[in-house]
Amino acid sequence: MAGFTADVLLVQFINGLFIAAGIYLVASGLSLVFGVLGVLNFAHGSFYMYGAFFVFTWIGFKLGGFWPALLIAPFAVVIVGIATEVVFLRPIYKADPLYQLLLTYGLVLMFGDVVKLIWGADNQSVARPVGLEGTFPIFGALFPSYQVFVLLPIGICTMVALYLLLNHTQIGNVVRAATQDREMVGALGVNVRLLYTGVFAVGAFLGGLGGAVLAPMGALYPGMDFDVIIEVFLVVVLGGLGSMAGTALGALIYGELKSLGILFVPDLESVFIYVLMVIVLLTRPQGLLGKRVETSR
Amino acid sequence: MRVRVLTNILVSIVTLTFLAASTSAADPKPIKIGLLYSLSGMAAVYTKGTVIGHQIAAEEINAAGGLLGGRKIEYVIRDDKLKPGIAVEEFRRMVTRDQVDFVMGVISSGVALAVSEVAKEMKVLFVDTIAQTAALTEEQGHDYVVRLNTNSVILGRTAALAAAKGPWKSYYFIGPDYEWGHRVNADFWEYLQTKKPGVTKMGDLWPKLGERDFSAHITAILNAKPDAVFTSLWGGDLIAFIKQANAYGFFDKVQFVATGAGDLDILEPLGAEMPNGILATFLYAFDYLPIKQAQNEKFIEEFKKRAGYLPKSGDIIGYVSTYIMAEAIKKAGSTDSAKLGAALRGSRYETLLGDITVRDFDGQATFPYNTGVTFSDPKYPFKRLKDVTRANGEDVLQSKEEIEKIRAEFKKKGG
Numbered sequence: 187m188a189g190f191t192a193d194v195l196l197v198q199f200i201n202g203l204f205i206a207a208g209i210y211l212v213a214s215g216l217s218l219v220f221g222v223l224g225v226l227n228f229a230h231g232s233f234y235m236y237g238a239f240f241v242f243t244w245i246g247f248k249l250g251g252f253w254p255a256l257l258i259a260p261f262a263v264v265i266v267g268i269a270t271e272v273v274f275l276r277p278i279y280k281a282d283p284l285y286q287l288l289l290t291y292g293l294v295l296m297f298g299d300v301v302k303l304i305w306g307a308d309n310q311s312v313a314r315p316v317g318l319e320g321t322f323p324i325f326g327a328l329f330p331s332y333q334v335f336v337l338l339p340i341g342i343c344t345m346v347a348l349y350l351l352l353n354h355t356q357i358g359n360v361v362r363a364a365t366q367d368r369e370m371v372g373a374l375g376v377n378v379r380l381l382y383t384g385v386f387a388v389g390a391f392l393g394g395l396g397g398a399v400l401a402p403m404g405a406l407y408p409g410m411d412f413d414v415i416i417e418v419f420l421v422v423v424l425g426g427l428g429s430m431a432g433t434a435l436g437a438l439i440y441g442e443l444k445s446l447g448i449l450f451v452p453d454l455e456s457v458f459i460y461v462l463m464v465i466v467l468l469t470r471p472q473g474l475l476g477k478r479v480e481t482s483r
Numbered sequence: 484m485r486v487r488v489l490t491n492i493l494v495s496i497v498t499l500t501f502l503a504a505s506t507s508a509a510d511p512k513p514i515k516i517g518l519l520y521s522l523s524g525m526a527a528v529y530t531k532g533t534v535i536g537h538q539i540a541a542e543e544i545n546a547a548g549g550l551l552g553g554r555k556i557e558y559v560i561r562d563d564k565l566k567p568g569i570a571v572e573e574f575r576r577m578v579t580r581d582q583v584d585f586v587m588g589v590i591s592s593g594v595a596l597a598v599s600e601v602a603k604e605m606k607v608l609f610v611d612t613i614a615q616t617a618a619l620t621e622e623q624g625h626d627y628v629v630r631l632n633t634n635s636v637i638l639g640r641t642a643a644l645a646a647a648k649g650p651w652k653s654y655y656f657i658g659p660d661y662e663w664g665h666r667v668n669a670d671f672w673e674y675l676q677t678k679k680p681g682v683t684k685m686g687d688l689w690p691k692l693g694e695r696d697f698s699a700h701i702t703a704i705l706n707a708k709p710d711a712v713f714t715s716l717w718g719g720d721l722i723a724f725i726k727q728a729n730a731y732g733f734f735d736k737v738q739f740v741a742t743g744a745g746d747l748d749i750l751e752p753l754g755a756e757m758p759n760g761i762l763a764t765f766l767y768a769f770d771y772l773p774i775k776q777a778q779n780e781k782f783i784e785e786f787k788k789r790a791g792y793l794p795k796s797g798d799i800i801g802y803v804s805t806y807i808m809a810e811a812i813k814k815a816g817s818t819d820s821a822k823l824g825a826a827l828r829g830s831r832y833e834t835l836l837g838d839i840t841v842r843d844f845d846g847q848a849t850f851p852y853n854t855g856v857t858f859s860d861p862k863y864p865f866k867r868l869k870d871v872t873r874a875n876g877e878d879v880l881q882s883k884e885e886i887e888k889i890r891a892e893f894k895k896k897g898g
Binding site: 323409455 | 499524527528603660686687688689690691693697698699702703706718719720722723726727729730731732748752753754755756889
């Protein structure tokens, strides 16, 4: 393929930003939970799936449609998340990480079956909100209004909000301290149990928000959790497990590689990102920005 | 490692419950048919209705007095978990332990090819009902395998026939990156070139199965400015692609040609989001049947009562294939696999989906396949098809000579 103009590159670049924003929304929650709790939560994809299905259900109620659902669905996921943390994760924080992985994998299967029970196994679809079904021109090229006005802004706002929360608030200080040494934080009088539940709830919220925001862009089906979790792991490992900035960087690289890669070598579109991950893991096993927030493990 | 042990335990528990649930007593000597489908996991969406289709047909046949002097059809239903290894094991067990006369089923092409090998080895007839890879009846075909469905050649070529009638000269291709996608896209493209000289291919894109985000693919295609885009994407991938492409104004700029997009499992979830004017192929759309309206309506009603939704292509195949087997059993006067296979082949059957032949040289059924153009019908909450054309399987499938050539080449390569 030859003869790209700067326009084409720009179009693919902006597309890459959309892809990055979407995957960042989901990945940030996983990264946050790992950074603080030290648990690699396989079931994070389930929170994403629930976020999407809750939106679908809310729209069926005909109570204001998509917009209230965008807020309600993530909070509904938070309830699921808190229940998960209290019932399943609390007893095994001190256990071998392998058990945590097993447990969260088991949760994936359980959550998946619940989805099949409630919503069935068919593909479902959530329509784009009224007014945002069409296209919006940027530099003469047409982009989906939904991505321009909803996906990208929410992605950026989430990133900024997380940054401010973690770096410029008292709670953020405690959370960051807990990632360094949770026993010391406990000894200083912080209720670590509550802190963990809170952080897990935020993680679940982010997963649910990701699912809710992305719901109008794809099909909803049991199994969408598996499809997303692989990409999310990729992004988080690339950027550095537990590093929020790393997750943002990983998402950006992921989106741009995917988008621009198609232009240059369409036959190998999914290879680039894996090759990059292998290189990063060989040369910087902690991920690109993995050092900034190291876990105490 | 531990994950695997745990899943194995889970799998065993599930299988045991299944075995316990599906053994039942019977009168005279029933005709035992093994049904092998992926009843758990992703593919369960498609197979649940297929089994209901099988059951409705069997009940009708049994109520009408059964076959071969009052023998009733009885099913032994097993889950292949979408895994060739498990499918092969279940096939053996159904034959040796449950003593089934023959086996129908499977949704995955990979599973079909594996099961077909055991069928050949055990000399027990395998009737493929959903998996559509042409390889099963082409290069890897044998006496103990038949397919009572369309195959990838019928799908790709029927779409090509319809597309050749349009004015489009340049094509872009996108399909899921595995055997199915590559095969259908190639079948379409090779046939289109023979039907419409001068067409050009502008590029191929192969997103992975289960891709969530097609925005980069969509803009890459639009950038090339093709007249038309052909796709073999299916299921959730096709839905996601159409939704996302819609938001880029994609369908105003190119003609979209999509296999299977006219089937209900795509039309229903997309609802009004399905654009008008798409060239979409389908096997069955509940009210486009030129024949046997009464039986079709009866089937639809019964199916809706049990499943809660309108029957889709995979559902009616369960029903239709059971009736074809019943005919063949009558003709063979036996349930012996060799006799049944021989009776099945070379015969003509009047089915709900049209008159078909099971070809004697490859065991492939010649189901007619449809192409139509999507439009809004105020009577339905989802898009319907208009200007529907039907291509008969006979007319698009390869000839006996071509099949023999394919098989010879496959042998030469050491297959």
